[in-house]
Amino acid sequence: MTPGARVSAAIAVLDRVAAGEPAEKALTNWARGARYAGSKDRAAVRDHVFDVLRRWRSTAAMGGADTGRGRMIGLLRQDGPSPETLFDGAGHAPAPLSPEEEDAGSAPDGAASRDMPDWLWPQLARDLGPQADAVAEALRHRAPVFVRVNTLRADPDGARAALADEGIEARPAALSPNALEIAAGARGLARGAAFTGGVVEMQDAASQAVVDALPLAPGMRVLDYCAGGGGKALAMAARLNGGPVAVHDAELARMKDVPARATRAGADLRIEEHPRGEWDLVLCDVPCSGSGAWCRAPEGKWRLTQAGLDALCRTQTEILDRTAPLVAPGGVLAYATCSLLACENTAAVERFLADHSGWMLQDSRSFLPGPDGDGLFVAVLSRAG
Numbered sequence: 001m002t003p004g005a006r007v008s009a010a011i012a013v014l015d016r017v018a019a020g021e022p023a024e025k026a027l028t029n030w031a032r033g034a035r036y037a038g039s040k041d042r043a044a045v046r047d048h049v050f051d052v053l054r055r056w057r058s059t060a061a062m063g064g065a066d067t068g069r070g071r072m073i074g075l076l077r078q079d080g081p082s083p084e085t086l087f088d089g090a091g092h093a094p095a096p097l098s099p100e101e102e103d104a105g106s107a108p109d110g111a112a113s114r115d116m117p118d119w120l121w122p123q124l125a126r127d128l129g130p131q132a133d134a135v136a137e138a139l140r141h142r143a144p145v146f147v148r149v150n151t152l153r154a155d156p157d158g159a160r161a162a163l164a165d166e167g168i169e170a171r172p173a174a175l176s177p178n179a180l181e182i183a184a185g186a187r188g189l190a191r192g193a194a195f196t197g198g199v200v201e202m203q204d205a206a207s208q209a210v211v212d213a214l215p216l217a218p219g220m221r222v223l224d225y226c227a228g229g230g231g232k233a234l235a236m237a238a239r240l241n242g243g244p245v246a247v248h249d250a251e252l253a254r255m256k257d258v259p260a261r262a263t264r265a266g267a268d269l270r271i272e273e274h275p276r277g278e279w280d281l282v283l284c285d286v287p288c289s290g291s292g293a294w295c296r297a298p299e300g301k302w303r304l305t306q307a308g309l310d311a312l313c314r315t316q317t318e319i320l321d322r323t324a325p326l327v328a329p330g331g332v333l334a335y336a337t338c339s340l341l342a343c344e345n346t347a348a349v350e351r352f353l354a355d356h357s358g359w360m361l362q363d364s365r366s367f368l369p370g371p372d373g374d375g376l377f378v379a380v381l382s383r384a385g
Helices: 003-018 023-032 039-054 056-063 068-079 099-103 121-138 156-165 186-191 205-212 231-239 258-265 299-303 306-326 346-355
Strands: 146-149 169-172 179-184 200-202 222-224 245-247 269-271 279-285 327-337 359-367 376-383
Touching: 003 023, 003 039, 003 068, 023 039, 039 056, 039 068, 056 068, 146 156, 146 205, 146 231, 156 169, 156 179, 156 200, 179 186, 179 205, 186 200, 200 231, 205 231, 205 359, 205 376, 222 231, 231 245, 231 258, 231 269, 231 279, 258 269, 279 306, 306 327, 306 346, 327 346, 346 359, 346 376
Parallel strands: 222 245, 222 279, 245 269, 279 327
Antiparallel strands: 146 179, 146 200, 169 179, 327 376, 359 376
8 A cells, every 4th residue: 555545544444433433443344345455554554543543633623624534634734744745646545635625724722732622621730730731742642662571481681682582672661670661663562472472461661560569479369350451460460479369350351361361471360250258459450531541542532521530430439449348457459540630549549538447548659641651540558457
């Protein structure tokens, strides 16, 4: 595919997304009907689509239209090359810009200039204060790629050497001693021996730092209550010399890959459909807005509503209420989100402490999205012995 044809494909996918189709589904449906597209073509189209999703409002403003075509014009006006070089009508490229399109478009302002919903930006600005603009800007761009060195298989130097043998350049990351940032060759990670052999796992550096903040020690009874795909459970198991770590999720299907991931990593993860008894540490990585990771999953920025956010906050409170009795006296309840919003983070912890006697805040940490990793929050709550 020519660069222009890739832009045409992105326009078609973006129009389907604007009509309500999830981006991943729209990309898959396009790829199924485009057998001529090679892996580099599919990757390029995907990059166009997600670059626009991160900047949904500003690209529309600069392109002069709330359409896939308008947004791709706006994206090119932001990042280059000039849209006229790709909108030339040659082959499968988009038709040339009309006189109206050449004159259309303007610099956005307010929440649109930050690619934020109007209703959410004041709340985020209040919660983040002087850091709000830098955070909004970080969410407008692609996130770095990080891996976690699985210390059950290798040390960081050994993992870097294994990746280098596969043509993948990695360097130490700032937030966690076992985190590596992939500087080159990221697209080959999932097919490489370092990944398939369990030497490294895909995991954001801030997510790794959340696990680093947990007071883990071998022999502890540990439960990951909202385990999902098991990323944090695997990181905890590595700190526990392999485990065991019990994993639970309200939807079992989310954990379908956990057994294979645990085998690959050499970790002991045990699925608990109905956790009972008392645990020394319970981690609740709760469902949340995902606002700290909107650079990776930008659709969430535009799908979220105030009603949806309020429902998430209620769910977070319910999970804390449900898991508190599972913590043994003297044990720890760890609450984590990938959110930037105070209502999901500090306010949730304050609500819990106000409603539950015998608990105290032992530690809390916030990570903001940027070159070092995603935006996450973790609070460590200790129960009186």
